[in-house]
Amino acid sequence: MSKSTKDSPTTEGETEEEFSVEKVLDRRVVKGKVEYFLKWKGYSDDENTWEPEENLDCPDLISQFEEARKKKEASSRKSSHHEEKESKKRKSSSTPTLATKKKNTEEKKLEGFDRNLDPERIIGATDSSGELMFLMKWKGTDDADLVAARVANEKCPQIVIRFYEERLTWHSPSHDDEGGNKVDPE
Incomplete structure (x- = not known):
């Protein structure tokens, strides 16, 4: 629908x-x-x-x-990685133009902790190509970036702990489960 x-x-x-x-x-x-x-x-x-x-x-x-967006991001990462390899193989004698320099700086926009912002909280979590990622909200801005969980675990462990604690649920054992520790006399 x-x-x-x-x-x-x-x-x-x-x-x-x-x-x-x-x-x-x-x-x-x-x-x-x-x-x-x-x-x-x-x-x-x-x-x-x-x-x-x-x-x-x-x-x-x-x-x-979302699937189309992920495919587009993955292909743009692959193509930019391929372009870097090609440019390393063949050195150009011409100097880069102003438009080329501007394009390169736009492509290399800083994300995550590279922006030197303090993390405020984790909004959510997702799996990106088999890696756990957190959607991190930054202090003093409305922006949020995907950050690898392994990086967040090191840079802001208390925020990661708070994220998990907020989602913890406790389950009481059912009445039948209470007798599970009894030893069966044989």
């Missing part, structure tokens, strides 16, 4: 209108909350809107978008 309810001013006799999502176009994190940029069925691109994840009821479209 690809539906979402958009709040619209309702007057007597009117009901809340339900809109259908045609496609998920983009993703961002604002104040620690994930939002998606949506194309609505039957509406022009001018009507596209950012909607909080919790307001959406289109898990298939979201997962389809």
